[in-house]
Amino acid sequence: MEASSDRWMKCISTQGNIRGVAIQATELIQGMAERHQLKGQAVQGLGEAVIGALLVASYCKTGQRINLNVQGSGIYKQALVDAQPDGTVRGYIIEREKGESTSISKTEDGGDFGPWGEGYLSVLRTKDSDEVSKPYIGTVPLLTGYLAKDLSFYWVQSEQIPSAVGLAVSMDGDRVVSAGGFLVQALPGASAAEVRMIEHHISEIQSLAESVSDHSSPIHLLSQIFQSTAFVVVEEKPLKFQCNCSWERVQRALVLVGVTELEAILEEDRSAVVKCDFCSTEYRMSEEELRALIAQLRGASTT
Ligand SMILES: [Zn+2]
Structure with missing residues (x-):
């Protein structure tokens, strides 16, 4: 090339x-x-x-x-x-x-x-x-x-x-x-x-x-x-x-969404898809990953 x-x-x-x-x-x-x-x-x-x-x-x-x-x-x-x-x-x-x-x-x-x-x-x-x-x-x-x-x-x-x-x-x-x-x-x-x-x-x-x-x-x-x-x-x-988005950044963004909203997404869509506006990359979080994140956030808020 x-x-x-x-x-x-x-x-x-x-x-x-x-x-x-x-x-x-x-x-x-x-x-x-x-x-x-x-x-x-x-x-x-x-x-x-x-x-x-x-x-x-x-x-x-x-x-x-x-x-x-x-x-x-x-x-x-x-x-x-x-x-x-x-x-x-x-x-x-x-x-x-x-x-x-x-x-x-x-x-x-x-x-x-x-x-x-x-x-x-x-x-x-x-x-x-x-x-x-x-x-x-x-x-x-x-x-x-x-x-x-x-x-x-x-x-x-x-x-x-x-x-x-x-x-x-x-x-x-x-x-x-x-x-x-x-x-x-x-x-x-x-x-x-x-x-x-x-x-x-x-x-x-x-x-x-x-x-x-x-x-x-x-x-x-x-x-x-x-x-x-x-x-x-x-x-x-x-x-x-060049885009500097990453799976880690997407996870941080999802954390900011909050437990209640994440539970609603889990209930409705069974997975979460986050698209980076700057590069159109789609990041998918499976049902399992979403459950794990919610559990982790719940744990963090009760300790
Ligand atoms: Zn990006």
Whole structure:
């Protein structure tokens, strides 16, 4: 099997004023779509959220992880994605059910909202090793309903970094043809002219999806964005789906459900099935195991 070309590539202008990261994630998104048995627009919605979360994670410190949470009134209800600076990611999307009423208001400048509709997006940053420091959370309203644009607003509003984001997932039926994206940021010291030039180059990328599918390496995307601005690649990292759920975690979750509820499940279903939202793995607890757990919890509560 060929090695996956899914990766992010980070670079910085030789002047040190502008940094960027480009992502190629076609196989990753296809794999996640199959895992969750998604079709059509759900694949695109999850794909954009996953690539967006990876863009955020790419500028996290080692040991940190981020959680991107998008909630909207449009065709998508919610996406939750966990991503880490080591390039691992997991996540899921919930579509709005057909017939469920959706918002039809207009954006501030009178336009139509994108597929996410109105709502908000938040980025939670946590440290794995450090339980003491509080997680940092930045939340912004969705101004356009398009995830790429609203992520740009997130960086400007919540982190005060002028940023441009591009996300693209193109499909052939239910198959992902290409999936990728980029984030470009002006750092302190960047001149207005430099920022304008980068913005101009971005506006000239006719189809981000085409650019991603034509070239398996993100370097082509970076070259299109930076053009005559010299840059150096500072990091290249393969991307991978990874979920940290386990039988032990599921058992802990069942303990929290409580004896009374577990007895009701035993009575009704004779077994318990817990599905991990992030990876769609199903954990089954047999009648015997369920009885043993209840007995154990009863014992613990009487001693
Ligand atoms: Zn899982």
